[in-house]
Amino acid sequence: MIGILVVESIEGYQMTKEQKERMVMVRSHLDFVQFSLTELDEKLDKMVTPYESAITLLRTIPGVERASAITIISEIGTDMSQFANSKRLCCWAGLTPGNNESAGKKKSVRITRAGVYLKPALIQVAHAAVKSNDSPYYRVKYERISKRRGKKRTIIAIARTILTAIYHMFVTGEEFNTSDLYKVDMPQEMVEKQKEKAIKQAAKLLISLGLIKATDISVA
Numbered sequence: 733m734i735g736i737l738v739v740e741s742i743e744g745y746q747m748t749k750e751q752k753e754r755m756v757m758v759r760s761h762l763d764f765v766q767f768s769l770t771e772l773d774e775k776l777d778k779m780v781t782p783y784e785s786a787i788t789l790l791r792t793i794p795g796v797e798r799a800s801a802i803t804i805i806s807e808i809g810t811d812m813s814q815f816a817n818s819k820r821l822c823c824w825a826g827l828t829p830g831n832n833e834s835a836g837k838k839k840s841v842r843i844t845r846a847g848v849y850l851k852p853a854l855i856q857v858a859h860a861a862v863k864s865n866d867s868p869y870y871r872v873k874y875e876r877i878s879k880r881r882g883k884k885r886t887i888i889a890i891a892r893t894i895l896t897a898i899y900h901m902f903v904t905g906e907e908f909n910t911s912d913l914y915k916v917d918m919p920q921e922m923v924e925k926q927k928e929k930a931i932k933q934a935a936k937l938l939i940s941l942g943l944i945k946a947t948d949i950s951v952a
Contacts, residue, residue, distance in 0.1 A: 776802070786810045789901060792908040793894060794870055795861030800853050807850040810902050818899040826851045827892040851891070858890040869910040870894075 747755075780787065783805055790801040808821065815821040822828045861870040870890055878886040897908060938944045 780805075783810065786902070789905070789907060790898065793857070793861070793897060793901075794864035794867040794908075795857045795859070795894070797860075800857050803849065803853040804857075804898065807853075808898075812899055812902045815899070818896045821899050822892050822895055825854065825895055827854065827888060827895060854891040854895055855887055857894055858887050861894065862887075862890060867910060 780802055783802075786805055787798060787801045790796050790804060791798065796804075808825075812821070815824065819828065858870070861867075862874040864871065870893075873893070874886055874890055877889055881889070900906075901908065935944070939946055
């Protein structure tokens with residue numbers, strides 16, 4: 733229908749010689765751009781060949797496509813020994829929440845140079861992750877946090893948890909597994925509470941089996 737309207741709108745219209753030349757130039761430039769993009773994609777595929785296993789590993793994360801995996805690897809590499817821990821990596825990427833305060837006034841912190849490319853890529857991944865049907869983990873996390881922190885801050889938080897997961901995946905070589913995320917995506921205070929609860933439960937079980945006495949360990 734649109735094509736018919738276009739034809740009807742130009743029916744009887746005669747292009748000038750100059751207009752035809754400009755159209756040829758535009759078409760020629762478009763062909764050059766398409767050729768350059770194809771050539772660039774081929775060169776990029778050759779450059780990332782040594783990192784195919786790392787790309788495959790990252791693609792087990794919901795929301796991570798091949799292009800975003802390549803971007804992430806190009807920014808942080810695969811050797812995490814250059815970062816002391818996952819928090820240092822998140823800080824370097826400009827994803828760590830923080831502010832400068834002077835005379836009672838809070839000033840925003842500018843993202844690092846690394847965040848110029850890495851941060852937008854991770855935010856894009858975060859948006860895709862919360863919409864993923866393959867794994868509900870990030871969607872549920874987003875819905876829970878956004879109610880009290882807002883959508884923008886929550887997406888940053890999701891991006892940070894994804895980068896944290898990436899750090900540990902590169903360190904261990906293990907694929908993405910939501911059952912392991914509590915180890916890297918939980919406040920230290922909650923980790924200690926979980927550990928204390930587990931110890932108490934284990935002690936009670938041992939007492940009930942008669943393997944130890946209540947006097948041997950405090951379970952209060």
